[in-house]
Amino acid sequence: xxxxxxxxxxxxxxxxxxxxxxxxxxxxxxxxxxxxxxxxxxxxxxxxxxxxxxxxxxxxxxxxxxxxxxxxxxxxxxxxxxxxxxxxxxxxxxxxxxxxxxxxxxxxxxxxxxxxxxxxxxxxxxxxxxxxxxxxxxxxxxxxxxxxxxxxxxxxxxxxxxxxxxxxxxxxxxxxxxxxxxxxxxxxxxxxxxxxxxxx
Amino acid sequence: xxxxxxxxxxxxxxxxxxxxxxxxxxxxxxxxxxxxxxxxxxxxxxxxxxxxxxxxxxxxxxxxxxxxxxxxxxxxxxxxxxxxxxxxxxxxxxxx
Numbered sequence: 001x002x003x004x005x006x007x008x009x010x011x012x013x014x015x016x017x018x019x020x021x022x023x024x025x026x027x028x029x030x031x032x033x034x035x036x037x038x039x040x041x042x043x044x045x046x047x048x049x050x051x052x053x054x055x056x057x058x059x060x061x062x063x064x065x066x067x068x069x070x071x072x073x074x075x076x077x078x079x080x081x082x083x084x085x086x087x088x089x090x091x092x093x094x095x096x097x098x099x100x101x102x103x104x105x106x107x108x109x110x111x112x113x114x115x116x117x118x119x120x121x122x123x124x125x126x127x128x129x130x131x132x133x134x135x136x137x138x139x140x141x142x143x144x145x146x147x148x149x150x151x152x153x154x155x156x157x158x159x160x161x162x163x164x165x166x167x168x169x170x171x172x173x174x175x176x177x178x179x180x181x182x183x184x185x186x187x188x189x190x191x192x193x194x195x196x197x198x199x200x
Numbered sequence: 201x202x203x204x205x206x207x208x209x210x211x212x213x214x215x216x217x218x219x220x221x222x223x224x225x226x227x228x229x230x231x232x233x234x235x236x237x238x239x240x241x242x243x244x245x246x247x248x249x250x251x252x253x254x255x256x257x258x259x260x261x262x263x264x265x266x267x268x269x270x271x272x273x274x275x276x277x278x279x280x281x282x283x284x285x286x287x288x289x290x291x292x293x294x295x296x
Contacts, residue, residue: 022269023262031261035254042250046243053239 026174030181037148041189044141045196051133052200059134064125066138066198067118074114075194078149081107082187085156088163089180098163101176104183105160108153115146138197145186145193152186155179 088100159179230237
């Protein structure tokens with residue numbers, strides 16, 4: 001008599017269904033991050049409003065004007081980057097996803113590059129951080145946003161490298177979505193900052 | 201007790217006007233026609249509104265996410281009877 005013949009057949013109860021949270025931890029973390037970032041920019045916009053509304057003339061007479069046309073075109077480039085990102089988030093094809101994320105990173109990098117070129121021209125024309133309160137508020141507010149765009153563009157670029165393989169389906173299920181949420185936030189923020197600083 | 205509460209209230213409310221003028225940037229710093237007054241007013245209103253908006257949006261998103269996940273297992277609600285049920289017979293040793 002072996003040990004196997006003594007084993008009693010048991011009816012195994014089915015495993016309980018895996019609990020899927022209504023909101024994933026990564027998505028909740030992004031909500032908290034974006035809420036904190038929004039408060040940072042709210043403080044900066046509040047600072048800008050104080051100086052903007054209390055100034056008799058804005059911008060000051062001896063300060064260079066901001067490049068409106070180029071920045072408007074650059075804004076179109078930034079908003080255009082949302083199209084491939086949305087396609088990348090919706091498609092099931094790995095190849096299409098990788099191509100669309102690469103295009104998003106390219107458009108984001110173009111925005112940062114044009115902003116940098118425009119800033120170089122503004123500095124050459126005398127608009128610096130210490131030249132006036134106009135320059136200080138401009139570089140603080142727009143510079144803080146540019147830093148976020150740069151971070152987002154690097155994030156999208158890293159995601160584009162990861163998107164070449166099947167990394168998203170296996171090891172990083174939420175990487176592309178989190179990157180997309182951050183990029184949507186950055187673009188939405190520019191939708192507030194551009195009219196406030198360049199048009200108002 | 202009531203006298204203590206009234207005394208506390210008087211202590212808090214009495215110097216309120218003096219406290220309101222203690223901030224160097226508010227109220228007494230600018231003349232009524234100073235544009236900085238308007239600038240500070242709008243900035244304060246903006247900074248008051250933003251935290252509520254952000255918290256409301258974040259809370260609304262979390263609430264919407266939980267409502268959207270309607271296929272999640274929810275706790276079963278068992279209606280409780282208010283009538284007291286008869287006590288179960290004791291399962292002690294029966295007498296012969």
